[in-house]
Amino acid sequence: MGVEICVEGLSKSFGHQVIWQDVSLTLPAGEISVMLGPSGTGKSVFLKTLVGLLKPDRGSVLIAGRDITRLREHDLYEVRKLFGVLFQDGALFGSMSLYDNIAFPLREHTRKPESEIKRIVLEKMEMVGLLGAEEKLPGEISGGMRKRAGLARALVLDPEIILFDEPDSGLDPVRVAYLNQLIVDLNAQIDATFLIVTHDIASARQVPDNIGLLFRRELVMFGPREQLLASDEPVVRQFLNGRMQGPIGMAEEKDAAQIEQELAELDAGNHRGPMGGEGASDAGVTPRLLPSDGVARPPRWQAIAQRETRSHPHQVADA
Structure with a gap:
């Protein structure tokens, strides 16, 4: 079962x-x-x-009730065992086989016998569709495949929190769809509790519980997710619809008058959004991606599927 992460007033400078400054949010346990x-x-x-690699x-x-910003190194090491991390490039050792890459955390951090390590590694490789590529x-x-191997390695210690750092980077749209x-x-x-950092708008619309x-x-x-996808907040609308009009510019700074003019022109050309209200998010609320056929759906996912069926009876994503 995943654990809740509660962030309060977080600020970081170099x-x-x-x-960023004064960031506060709660990542709900077990959600994406x-x-x-x-x-x-x-x-x-x-x-x-x-994950405690940088200090705010x-x-x-x-x-899990502990403020990791104030922990000593030994205690922080214990909390980090709750985490699995998928880095952008998979962070695999080039001279090791996929099997040995995935087994590495088990050999490094546990005293399990090789027979038990083999069982766990093959189980995780099967979960990500890599059996036969050991x-x-x-x-x-x-x-x-490297991303999936990195994900299998992130899973071997049975983490309660998994962090994904731009998992879609370098992948074509078809591979991104499979990864999602x-x-x-x-x-x-x-x-487990999942947090995904991404630029991919399609993924952000389909995959998470929260944005x-x-x-x-x-x-x-x-x-x-539904709240953000239907938001009237200019920067949220601009980013989720991937358009030039709005506060985000090439250099990230635009003159306030320019932003106001762009948004006025946009609203004039698109008076009522597909959600039915003026200024509603241009593309509406995309159907949620559901678990594949054959994957057991715990109560949370059953509730999501029922809600999606009511909201999008003819266009729920393939289960």
């Missing part, structure tokens, strides 16, 4: 450069949350702060 934001807004820094200037991160080297497989389905299936199977958006050194919004 020298005089403020990355996504953190969005333009490049350079500190999304990866946020992940590293959650102010604020707290409560995990002896392959990372350089011999596709980017999508895998993430949803895994969440239904292991019930957050970092912009201009602050957390603009964080809340249930």
